[in-house]
Each structure stands twice: as structure tokens, then as C-alpha cells.
Amino acid sequence: MKNKSLGKNAFLNGLRSVLNIIFPIITFPYVSRILSVGELGKYNWSNSFVSYFWLIAGLGIATYAVREGAKLRNNRKRISEFASQVFSINILSTVASYVLLLLCILIFPKVQSYSACIYVFSIQIVFTTLGTEWIYSIFEEYTYITVRSIVFKILSVIMLFIFVRKQGDYLNYAGITVFSAVGSNILNYLHAKKFCTIRFTFKIDWKAHLKPILIIFASSVAAKIYLSLDTTLLGLINNNYVVGIYSVSTKMYDVVKQLIAAVLTVTIPRFALLWGRNRYREYRKLLLQISDVLALISIPAAVGVFMLAPQIVVLLSSAKYIRAVSSLRLLCPALIFSIFSWIFTSCVLIPAKRENKVLIITIISAAANLILNLLLMPSLEENAAAITTSLSEAISMLLGIYYSKDIIKRLYDKGFWKDILLYIFGALAIVVICICGNAIFKSTIRIILFDVILSSLEYALILLGAKNKFALDVLEYILRRFK
Structure with a gap:
């Protein structure tokens, strides 16, 4: 199988991420004005609860499947056997x-009050399994995924304006969110x-699959604790x-993080392929390039x-959500930390089959998150999260x-x-431009346009x-295209 262009894949996955961003940018301002803060909180709590299930x-199957399947993709018989076993698990x-x-719904009274919304969000569980999106990551088929996303995002936006018209329509909003996603x-x-x-x-080779899948799963659970437990x-x-206020901060944070991560996501199968075939020189070169590009994007984005x-x-x-400003600003450092954390876990440790190290990392991070949340949340509320x-x-x-450290030794040079x-x-120059924009303009849109355009040019x-x-x-590249 011919290798796909990483540049093209990054563009397509970036486009898909932009679509995922445009959807909440279009829908969230509308929904936040239609629904009450409490209804938005119920929507986000239910979504967070279902995400554990x-x-x-x-x-952890998707991560494992991409890593192992990337090495088998040139052999249809072997990849079919592997994919069938993973799909069955x-x-x-x-x-x-x-x-x-x-x-959980039957046992816990607190959960029962959210049951209707939980049932709606639970639909995405089975559809995600049937979707086998890891197949498309293995084969780097981002064109199909992007076209598909465009169609379903457009349909979802149309449905939103038809079915979410008044307070109380948060279940309709949940259903449309599920439809958009899966x-x-x-x-x-x-x-x-x-x-x-x-x-x-x-006919599943449990001995080959189960141990790495469970280690990756344990890492995913620990990661989920410190990513979603706050909500x-x-x-x-x-x-x-409070959940409704924090959901505004996390929505904006996730939008930016998703766009930055689009560059990284398309490279994960390539890292697994290069490491699996012992092409270490190419692997290190790609790792250095990706680290540099993501630093170039994430540092100014956070600022x-x-x-x-x-x-x-x-x-x-x-x-009415202006209180979310402080928690959004407190999340900004995480934009940089999370991207580089992802590089070392998904692009270095996972391809090198060091799932046990990823598990240790996520358990320690999750434990710190849990303890600090329990200590700070009663007084600092969403800012603690x-x-x-x-x-x-x-x-x-x-x-x-x-x-x-042994893999990246002497990689990050002067x-x-x-x-x-x-x-x-x-990024410091961006700070100066934003201060000037706030001093010159009063209109929100004018400030954003002035700051974004001038900061990008600068x-x-x-x-x-x-x-x-x-x-x-x-x-x-741009000049060559114009010529």
C-alpha cells in the first residue's frame, strides 16, 4: 500500500477538526441563549457520565488496533483476521x-434524575463500536472521513434550528449531538x-490481544478521570x-485543542508504522518535525x-456566562501541556509498546487530579476544575x-x-496587540477581528x-501554487 501524504492528511484532518469546531461555534451561541444554564449543566453532566461507559x-481497542494494524495493512488476509478479532472484542x-x-441508573437515585438524557447519549456507545473508525486511521483514509463529516455536520445544524426552539428542548439537543458525532x-x-x-x-487470540488492550484501557480510564472527572x-x-458555567470554558478549550491536535492525530499511524518496521531514523526525524510544528501552533494559541x-x-x-472567563484562562496552559503529553504517550511510548509506562503516567496524573479537585472544588468551584x-x-x-528519555535522547537540539x-x-507580541485592541475598540467582534488578524500577520x-x-x-508552497 502506498503511503498517504502526511501534509494532505493533516490538511484533511484539520478540515475535519474545523468542521467539528464550526458546529459548536454555530450551535453553542444559539443553544446557550435558548436553554437555561441549569439545562445546559444537565446536558453536559449526562454527556460526561455516559462518556465513562x-x-x-x-x-482502549482503537489505540491498540491502530498500532498493530498499521503493520498489517498491506496484507488483506492478515488485516481482516486481526480486525475481526478486535471488532469482536x-x-x-x-x-x-x-x-x-x-x-447505575437503577441503583443510584442521583443518576435517575438524569436518566432521559443519559439514554439519549448512550446511543453513541453502540454506534461508535460499529463505526470502526480505527480502520480508517490504519489506512490513513482521511478523505472519506472528512467528506462524511461535512454531510452530517450540515444535517445536524439544520436539525438543531428545527428541533431546539425553546427551554426544555435539551433532550433534542442531546439527540442532535449524538447524530452529529456518530x-x-x-x-x-x-x-x-x-x-x-x-x-x-x-476465534479470538486472547493471549495476544488482551494484555496490551487492558493496559491501554487502564491508561484510558485514568486519563478519563483527570479529563472528565472535574465535570x-x-x-x-x-x-x-456551576457545571453550566464550566461547560462554556471547556467547550472553548476543547475547540482550540481539537484543532491543534488534528496535526498530531494523522501522524500516529505513521509513527506506529515506522517504529514497527525499525525505521528509526525516519521516526526520529518525523518526531522532531511534529514537535516543532505543534509548539509553533500551541504556544500562540494558548496566549x-x-x-x-x-x-x-x-x-x-x-x-450571562461571563463568569466562565477565569476558568477558561486557567485552562490555557493545559493547551500546551496536553499536546506535548500526547506526543510522548501516543507517538513515542505507545508505538514502542510501553503501555505500562503510559498507565503509570495516567494513574499518577489522575490521582493528583482527583485529590486536588476534592480539596479545592468546594471553595473554588469551576476554577478548581x-x-x-x-x-x-x-x-x-x-x-x-x-x-x-532513552528514545528522544539528543533529539531536541539547540x-x-x-x-x-x-x-x-x-506570543509576547500577540499580548501587546491584544492590549492595543482592547484599548482602541469597544465592540466584541471588532476586538476579535483586530487581534486575530493583526496577531496572525505579526x-x-x-x-x-x-x-x-x-x-x-x-x-x-503558497508561492508555488500561485505560480
């Missing part, structure tokens, strides 16, 4: 997750036959209003979100560096750190002036 159903774990979900997964399952034959089987605890310790937090909150929700998320991501990143200083200098000019390789490559 979605995680149980997933069982996924079906069994999905059944188990539904049983546990129903038991509505196309039946098509995924059918279309996957182009690459391999997937069927349910009881769950806010609902239990505080109230739906820009911090400076524009009040305008972002007002524009994408309303003035934001602080602990940033700290947990920092811990995860530092531990990732520690456990990867040139890399010189680039980091350049990106920090460019950052690009600083990179080009310093002869940054990535910036020069992009400029050369």
Missing part, C-alpha cells in the same frame, strides 16, 4: 458497558469492507449552574485564548518526557530550543524574519 465499551465490551450503565458510523462499517473483511468471531464532581459537589477570553465567552455564549486540569496535564507531560524561544517571543512576519523553516516551507 463509552470508554468501557472502547476498552469490542462488541463484547460494548454489551458489558450497557449492562453496567443500566445498573450518525455516519453505519456507513463506516459498510464502507470498511473496501479495506478488509470484518465479521464477528469467537462529574462539579455536579456532585456543587450544582448544575491568544488567554487574552481574548472575555470576548470569546460573550461571542460564543452570552454575557480548571487549575487541576492544567496541573494534571503538566504532570503527564513531564512523566512522558521521563519515560521517553535548533529546536531556538525555535521555542522564537515562538514565545511571537506572528507570521516574525517567523519569516527569523527564517523559520516551517514558515519558509509554507510560504514557498
